Amino acid sequence: MNISLPLRRFTAMLVKETRQIMRDPSTFLIAFALPVMLLFLMGYGVNLDASRSRIGLSVQDSSGAALSLAGAYQQSRYFDVRAVATVPELKRQLVAGDIRGIIVIPQDFGREVARGGGIIQVITDGALPNTASFIAAYAEGVRAGWAMARVADSGYSRVPPISVSGRFWFNPELASRNFLVPGSIAVVMTMIGSLLTALVVAREWERGTMEALMATPIGMSEFLLTKVIPYFLLGLVSMTLCTLFAIFQFGVPFRGSVLALFVISSVYLVPALGQGLLISSVFKNQFVASQVALLTAFMPTMLLSGFVFEISSMPRIVQAATYLVPARYLIPQLQTVFIAGDDWSLFLPLMAVLLAFGFVLFLLCVRATQRRIA
Amino acid sequence: MIGFRLKATIIKEIWAILRDPRARLILIAPPLVQLFLFGFASTMEVNNIRIGVLDLDGGRWSREIVERLAGSPNVKEIVPLHSDADLRLAIDRQRVIVALRFDPHFSSNVSARRGGVVGAVYDGRRSNAAQIVSGYIERIVGETGAISLPRTPTAIGGSVATHWFNPNLKYLWFVMPALVSVIAAVSVLAVVSQSVARERELGTYDQLMVSPLRVHEILIGKMLPPIIVGLANVTLFVVLLPTIFGIPLTGTLSLFYLALFFYLLALAGIGMLISVISATQQQAFLGMFAIAVPMIILSGYASPIDNMPAWLRVITWFNPPAWFLTISEGTFLKAMPVGEVFSNTWPLILIAAATTISASALFRSRME
Numbered sequence: 001m002n003i004s005l006p007l008r009r010f011t012a013m014l015v016k017e018t019r020q021i022m023r024d025p026s027t028f029l030i031a032f033a034l035p036v037m038l039l040f041l042m043g044y045g046v047n048l049d050a051s052r053s054r055i056g057l058s059v060q061d062s063s064g065a066a067l068s069l070a071g072a073y074q075q076s077r078y079f080d081v082r083a084v085a086t087v088p089e090l091k092r093q094l095v096a097g098d099i100r101g102i103i104v105i106p107q108d109f110g111r112e113v114a115r116g117g118g119i120i121q122v123i124t125d126g127a128l129p130n131t132a133s134f135i136a137a138y139a140e141g142v143r144a145g146w147a148m149a150r151v152a153d154s155g156y157s158r159v160p161p162i163s164v165s166g167r168f169w170f171n172p173e174l175a176s177r178n179f180l181v182p183g184s185i186a187v188v189m190t191m192i193g194s195l196l197t198a199l200v201v202a203r204e205w206e207r208g209t210m211e212a213l214m215a216t217p218i219g220m221s222e223f224l225l226t227k228v229i230p231y232f233l234l235g236l237v238s239m240t241l242c243t244l245f246a247i248f249q250f251g252v253p254f255r256g257s258v259l260a261l262f263v264i265s266s267v268y269l270v271p272a273l274g275q276g277l278l279i280s281s282v283f284k285n286q287f288v289a290s291q292v293a294l295l296t297a298f299m300p301t302m303l304l305s306g307f308v309f310e311i312s313s314m315p316r317i318v319q320a321a322t323y324l325v326p327a328r329y330l331i332p333q334l335q336t337v338f339i340a341g342d343d344w345s346l347f348l349p350l351m352a353v354l355l356a357f358g359f360v361l362f363l364l365c366v367r368a369t370q371r372r373i374a
Numbered sequence: 375m376i377g378f379r380l381k382a383t384i385i386k387e388i389w390a391i392l393r394d395p396r397a398r399l400i401l402i403a404p405p406l407v408q409l410f411l412f413g414f415a416s417t418m419e420v421n422n423i424r425i426g427v428l429d430l431d432g433g434r435w436s437r438e439i440v441e442r443l444a445g446s447p448n449v450k451e452i453v454p455l456h457s458d459a460d461l462r463l464a465i466d467r468q469r470v471i472v473a474l475r476f477d478p479h480f481s482s483n484v485s486a487r488r489g490g491v492v493g494a495v496y497d498g499r500r501s502n503a504a505q506i507v508s509g510y511i512e513r514i515v516g517e518t519g520a521i522s523l524p525r526t527p528t529a530i531g532g533s534v535a536t537h538w539f540n541p542n543l544k545y546l547w548f549v550m551p552a553l554v555s556v557i558a559a560v561s562v563l564a565v566v567s568q569s570v571a572r573e574r575e576l577g578t579y580d581q582l583m584v585s586p587l588r589v590h591e592i593l594i595g596k597m598l599p600p601i602i603v604g605l606a607n608v609t610l611f612v613v614l615l616p617t618i619f620g621i622p623l624t625g626t627l628s629l630f631y632l633a634l635f636f637y638l639l640a641l642a643g644i645g646m647l648i649s650v651i652s653a654t655q656q657q658a659f660l661g662m663f664a665i666a667v668p669m670i671i672l673s674g675y676a677s678p679i680d681n682m683p684a685w686l687r688v689i690t691w692f693n694p695p696a697w698f699l700t701i702s703e704g705t706f707l708k709a710m711p712v713g714e715v716f717s718n719t720w721p722l723i724l725i726a727a728a729t730t731i732s733a734s735a736l737f738r739s740r741m742e
Contacts, residue, residue: 037664095708122534127707129547176501294564
């Protein structure tokens with residue numbers, strides 16, 4: 001009886017915590033509604049792939065060549081020609097954002113082409129750098145294709161002296177969705193692990209129920225465990241939901257094993273929960289804890305984990321900061337398990353780092369909690 | 375004229391926000407951290423590229439291509455690979471984003487005009503970066519191909535690209551004005567959404583009810599201080615962006631501030647709606663979170679609204695940060711004229727009116 005007492009105490013606490021979470025309506029909001037919403041937004045709202053750009057044409061020449069090139073732009077699947085007008089009018093539309101680029105076919109274009117030249121001008125909206133470089137590249141592509149076709153018509157055959165035969169491994173259709181959706185699962189687990197935990201535990205501190213619990217004979221590590229285990233399970237449930245959604249709603253491939261996915265996720269939840277718990281025991285105030293969790297857990301996971309933005313392209317100092325973001329070590333694992341398959345030699349070192357993070361965070365947590373009591 | 379009670383309640387609310395040192399820190403530190411850290415992190419450019427090369431040819435043209443790649447400013451390192459297995463591993467482990475493979479007869483094929491083919495394997499897990507890198511590689515290979523011909527008979531024409539508003543296409547010039555819109559949204563929503571909910575949870579809500587304050591006085595008192603905080607944050611950015619980051623400020627500031635006021639009012643209205651509906655601070659925070667995340671994702675900050683499906687673009691019409699992002703980009707980069715600023719401001723005025731009116735109606739109905 002004496003031996004089983006700690007165990008009974010532990011289970012009793014665990015049951016109590018689990019019930020408390022299940023009764024809270026906000027649990028369902030954050031564990032089910034928010035993840036699904038986030039997945040939808042990432043799946044449909046964030047599209048980094050090239051799509052049709054709205055442009056305006058200014059044709060200042062009436063030669064056959066100019067008109068046929070204008071026709072090539074109108075038929076291109078990369079462009080949506082919104083207006084054919086003068087440059088000042090198109091400039092107004094560019095400032096207003098109605099179009100993103102202007103293609104100017106200048107006077108004498110026809111005569112220049114006949115002489116073997118013919119330069120067009122491409123004006124883009126530099127305020128959107130990505131779209132601008134896309135338009136510049138594809139406008140040149142359409143023009144070069146058109147020129148090539150004219151050369152071919154006039155009897156030359158032209159094989160490019162060197163060409164590239166490119167293959168995109170793992171994601172041949174190049175859908176950015178295929179890496180954004182698995183990446184969102186990292187964000188979802190951060191939301192549950194750090195944000196929800198920080199918020200809920202801070203409320204207990206704020207209301208004084210934490211001290212009441214600590215007055216019970218339960219040990220510190222036991223106590224932290226009972227707080228954390230229900231959220232751990234909630235995180236896994238939510239991750240499963242997201243995975244099903246990713247596969248069946250968005251058609252994201254899943255080439256790895258379910259076991260690997262669960263191991264990876266479980267390991268990640270350790271530092272995530274540790275961080276949430278630490279924030280709540282340091283700040284003990286819901287408003288501050290929520291803001292700190294937002295700033296140190298949610299935002300870095302969105303922006304510094306390599307999920308949307310390439311880490312290698314960031315300035316050196318920011319790159320250094322990414323090493324402190326646990327999600328940085330999760331994103332490659334998730335992307336690999338979804339798109340490429342199991343690769344334990346990639347997973348294991350990253351998992352070790354995450355566990356080390358978790359260990360340090362929990363250690364800090366125990367220290368922070370003890371100090372508060374004293 | 376401003377009533378005595380209104381003045382008193384505004385002063386009280388400002389103190390309530392500024393009293394707690396930790397809360398004070400939360401109002402000032404995050405916007406600055408976000409600006410510096412996230413501003414620099416949000417880049418869609420691809421730099422510091424690592425390219426793996428498996429050169430089974432070792433001839434003139436393969437070396438020419440590799441040298442040209444190594445000289446490109448976006449390329450950080452050329453990683454020599456020794457076998458196909460090595461190549462596979464380098465991609466699998468994400469050591470390189472692309473691996474080029476030159477066949478043993480590559481250079482002789484090029485010299486004999488049989489058309490040389492460079493094999494390229496990209497890491498599709500990073501599809502966006504891989505696509506951009508493939509653009510670089512195609513260009514460099516094309517250039518090398520062009521010089522391999524003794525004389526180019528058909529290099530006809532070309533195009534000259536001019537990038538208005540941002541001639542060097544610096545991504546930072548886009549991100550910073552966009553962040554102004556995003557950061558203002560987050561800070562105003564966070565503070566306003568807590569306001570009424572906090573009073574309700576702590577029990578001071580009833581005290582507020584029995585005070586002689588009218589509903590509109592309570593609401594103005596709750597909404598004005600966060601708007602002032604938002605104005606202060608944005609003003610800080612308006613000063614920092616041109617001075618520290620060298621981003622041009624070409625538009626009219628008075629117009630910008632007029633639009634900003636309605637933007638902050640619209641945000642405060644949304645925050646107040648959340649706060650009035652919520653019974654606890656936790657609900658208010660989660661409500662704020664559930665609104666703020668889609669607002670940011672659908673603002674055009676993470677990816678252009680142009681790329682979204684039509685039904686989602688319709689939703690962005692109701693999204694204040696999307697409108698203000700256009701105004702902010704326009705004011706900083708495009709010297710946006712009055713007409714354009716106004717056509718992006720009136721939706722904000724409508725949203726502000728709709729949200730503040732419905733928040734006060736809800737507040738009133740909850741009083742009974």
